[in-house]
Amino acid sequence: MIQRRQSVYLLIVVLMTALLPIWLYLWTNPEGNQVFAQSEMVAMILFYASAALALIAIFLFKNRQNQFVVNRLNMILNLFLLGFFVYRSLNLSGETLVSEKGIGMLIPVFSIVFLVLANRAIKKDEDLVKSVDRLR
Numbered sequence: 001m002i003q004r005r006q007s008v009y010l011l012i013v014v015l016m017t018a019l020l021p022i023w024l025y026l027w028t029n030p031e032g033n034q035v036f037a038q039s040e041m042v043a044m045i046l047f048y049a050s051a052a053l054a055l056i057a058i059f060l061f062k063n064r065q066n067q068f069v070v071n072r073l074n075m076i077l078n079l080f081l082l083g084f085f086v087y088r089s090l091n092l093s094g095e096t097l098v099s100e101k102g103i104g105m106l107i108p109v110f111s112i113v114f115l116v117l118a119n120r121a122i123k124k125d126e127d128l129v130k131s132v133d134r135l136r
Contacts, residue, residue: 009118018051024104
């Protein structure tokens, strides 16, 4: 049952949180250098933890309730990562100079969207199983 809709959403989250931080920069420092997630250890750990949770959730397809809970934990982790980025962008040194925020800061937002879509699909599957059990 890995070919379900929520598995596709979770695979997108895995690819987004594991691969995109390598190529997309988070912000540009005042010297004009682009800062990637590899130079921010906290961000990199949180990105890989999010990818690992999504990968674990893919293989929890037999227990939909645990899959739902793992996705909720992943959403909380991504909200924490988003909060870290907001804090970091508001407290960048040299903010009197013009600094540029990168597209990599939006990865947690897109990740949360796909996790919500996965949870909706899990909920639909659970409702379908409950309705079939009711008919027996």
